[in-house]
Amino acid sequence: MVADLPQEKIKELKLKANAARQLVIETLTQTGGSGHTAGPLGMADIFTAFYFHILNHDPKKPELPDRDRLILSNGHICPIRYVSMAQAGYFPLEELKTLRHLNSRLQGHPHRTALPGLETTSGPLGEGLSQGVGIALAGRLDKKDYYTYVLTSDGEHEEGNTWEAAMMAGKEKLHHLIQVIDYNNIQIDGKVEDVMPLEPFRAKYDAFNWHTIDIPGNDIETFVKAIQEAQTVTDKPIIIIARTIPGKGVSFMENDYRWHGVPPKPEEAEKALAELKAEEEKIKSE
Amino acid sequence: MLNQNLKLNPKLFDEDVTQEPTRAGFGTGLMHLGETNPNVVVLSADLTGSTQANKFAEKFPERFFQTGVAEQNMAAVAAGLGVTGKIAFISSYATFSPGKNWETIRTTAVYNEANVKIAGHHSGVMTGPDGATHQATEDIAITRCWPNMHVYVPCDAIEAKKATIASTNINTAVYLRYSRDKTPIITTDETPFKVGKVQTFWVNENPKVTIFATGYMLYYALLAAKELEEEKLQVLVVNVATVKPLDNEGIIQAARDSQAVVTVEDHQVEGGMGSAIAELLAKTTPLPIEFIGLQNTFAESGTPKELIEKYGMDAKAIKEAVKRVIRRKS
Numbered sequence: 001m002v003a004d005l006p007q008e009k010i011k012e013l014k015l016k017a018n019a020a021r022q023l024v025i026e027t028l029t030q031t032g033g034s035g036h037t038a039g040p041l042g043m044a045d046i047f048t049a050f051y052f053h054i055l056n057h058d059p060k061k062p063e064l065p066d067r068d069r070l071i072l073s074n075g076h077i078c079p080i081r082y083v084s085m086a087q088a089g090y091f092p093l094e095e096l097k098t099l100r101h102l103n104s105r106l107q108g109h110p111h112r113t114a115l116p117g118l119e120t121t122s123g124p125l126g127e128g129l130s131q132g133v134g135i136a137l138a139g140r141l142d143k144k145d146y147y148t149y150v151l152t153s154d155g156e157h158e159e160g161n162t163w164e165a166a167m168m169a170g171k172e173k174l175h176h177l178i179q180v181i182d183y184n185n186i187q188i189d190g191k192v193e194d195v196m197p198l199e200p201f202r203a204k205y206d207a208f209n210w211h212t213i214d215i216p217g218n219d220i221e222t223f224v225k226a227i228q229e230a231q232t233v234t235d236k237p238i239i240i241i242a243r244t245i246p247g248k249g250v251s252f253m254e255n256d257y258r259w260h261g262v263p264p265k266p267e268e269a270e271k272a273l274a275e276l277k278a279e280e281e282k283i284k285s286e
Numbered sequence: 287m288l289n290q291n292l293k294l295n296p297k298l299f300d301e302d303v304t305q306e307p308t309r310a311g312f313g314t315g316l317m318h319l320g321e322t323n324p325n326v327v328v329l330s331a332d333l334t335g336s337t338q339a340n341k342f343a344e345k346f347p348e349r350f351f352q353t354g355v356a357e358q359n360m361a362a363v364a365a366g367l368g369v370t371g372k373i374a375f376i377s378s379y380a381t382f383s384p385g386k387n388w389e390t391i392r393t394t395a396v397y398n399e400a401n402v403k404i405a406g407h408h409s410g411v412m413t414g415p416d417g418a419t420h421q422a423t424e425d426i427a428i429t430r431c432w433p434n435m436h437v438y439v440p441c442d443a444i445e446a447k448k449a450t451i452a453s454t455n456i457n458t459a460v461y462l463r464y465s466r467d468k469t470p471i472i473t474t475d476e477t478p479f480k481v482g483k484v485q486t487f488w489v490n491e492n493p494k495v496t497i498f499a500t501g502y503m504l505y506y507a508l509l510a511a512k513e514l515e516e517e518k519l520q521v522l523v524v525n526v527a528t529v530k531p532l533d534n535e536g537i538i539q540a541a542r543d544s545q546a547v548v549t550v551e552d553h554q555v556e557g558g559m560g561s562a563i564a565e566l567l568a569k570t571t572p573l574p575i576e577f578i579g580l581q582n583t584f585a586e587s588g589t590p591k592e593l594i595e596k597y598g599m600d601a602k603a604i605k606e607a608v609k610r611v612i613r614r615k616s
Binding site: 111112113119120121122123124126127128130131132133134135136137138139141142160161164165167168 | 327348349351353354356358359361362363364365366367368369370371372374389390393394397398399
């Protein structure tokens with residue numbers, strides 16, 4: 001069971017998430033004009049919680065058989081995964097600037113065999129939950145206690161494959177499978193509720209025999225408590241619906257779908273970093 | 287004459303030759319693997335019986351996963367198992383897997399280097415009365431184009447068992463092509479099977495044409511060779527059981543021996559085994575080639591025999607192709 005978060009650690013993790021956002025912005029300014037911004041910023045709190053509190057892992061031994069598996073299904077938000085992994089010590093922070101460049105281990109969409117610590121190759125949407133089901137089934141066959149965490153997005157729930165996996169996880173009662181959906185209501189062409197409405201979303205998963213938890217997605221303490229609740233379930237897979245704010249931490253990016261698939265220009269990055277540094281000072285003074 | 291060094295079935299040309307579908311070899315291969323390798327798991331998308339995965343499912347229920355009619359999910363679940371120490375076989379009709387779930391397999395199994403074996407059943411027009419929706423005639427093309435992929439097309443149920451077992455010798459993706467209808471048993475348990483090697487099943491001292499055949503179409507090629515022999519026309523017949531990796535050396539040698547080639551497969555001629563051979567020979571040994579297979583058309587309902595005949599893939603059509611290619615020799 002994941003431990004409670006002591007007050008002093010909450011502040012430490014907030015600073016870590018803020019640093020992650022700054023690194024995301026810096027990294028995306030070095031890709032030569034491609035990459036996704038809103039999703040990585042929105043998921044910084046959850047990634048920080050995973051890599052610095054929740055996961056049973058060892059950055060120096062990424063192949064440990066008993067490690068928890070963290071699968072990123074919506075691979076396009078990988079800048080935040082790479083940043084969190086670098087912060088945790090999987091590879092040097094310096095390497096972040098190679099993202100999307102030739103000969104880099106940091107592929108534009110994550111490739112398992114390119115970088116130790118990635119569990120799957122992803123990018124084409126709707127495939128991560130199925131792979132999570134497979135990894136969880138393997139864990140059950142091998143009588144392992146690891147958790148399989150699958151990060152998905154709301155947009156990719158338009159893929160039928162996701163629902164095929166949801167059915168099977170419910171059938172197999174995979175209670176060591178915990179899905180966390182980045183429910184930020186944006187996708188490339190607009191708001192999810194306009195492109196293809198998903199609501200009532202929680203009821204859909206209830207109907208698929210999942211244990212459902214619905215939380216605001218940018219509060220680390222709330223998220224850790226949701227994971228603790230998920231780990232008490234013994235007869236169903238679990239979904240944590242994390243209502244995140246895309247572009248979180250940068251005022252002109254928040255909740256604007258146009259930031260889904262573009263990186264900031266230099267002047268925009270400067271403005272974003274100034275806002276994030278101000279936030280950093282604020283957290284320090286709390 | 288039949289190459290008896292390969293210990294082929296001596297009763298091959300008898301009226302009462304034993305016939306079995308190659309899918310039966312998948313079933314027996316899986317049982318062998320189930321008994322000898324605890325890491326082998328099998329997934330089925332609601333076609334367990336007709337793909338012959340049912341015996342494995344009954345004997346090893348904890349290692350069998352029914353995904354329902356959901357081929358994309360089946361492929362990606364297998365990929366998850368395949369990156370976690372398991373050898374995951376997925377079994378369905380080839381039009382659905384690797385057809386419907388092609389990109390899922392590409393990303394999660396092939397590029398991701400997961401230990402997944404794709405068993406594609408009901409290949410070719412030999413599928414018969416179900417019609418073109420269920421006759422997989424593009425599956426070789428869409429799998430052999432993947433980097434580092436292995437593609438095995440066994441010629442009979444005995445070779446199918448060997449191919450199924452051999453697919454577990456590598457830790458990455460393999461496509462295995464099986465068929466529905468009963469076809470003659472060509473090989474025996476003693477016939478060698480080696481991934482990446484072709485074998486000349488019909489040998490001759492002074493061949494005029496080399497016939498490369500894959501899968502159960504090898505029988506029709508051998509039948510054509512026998513009839514041509516009676517007309518004093520000598521050919522070689524080569525079994526291409528591994529379409530990828532291709533046996534470059536063996537194919538070039540066999541083609542050079544006769545200086546003319548006919549390829550035979552129950553598949554679209556575009557992109558299939560014949561194309562693979564043409565790509566190789568164009569680079570190394572340009573010579574005339576005729577292609578037996580579906581010629582820019584879907585087939586239809588009918589008995590396998592009727593379809594093979596109507597779509598120009600029977601022994602008669604192969605013999606005509608042999609004569610055509612001889613006329614093109616310089």
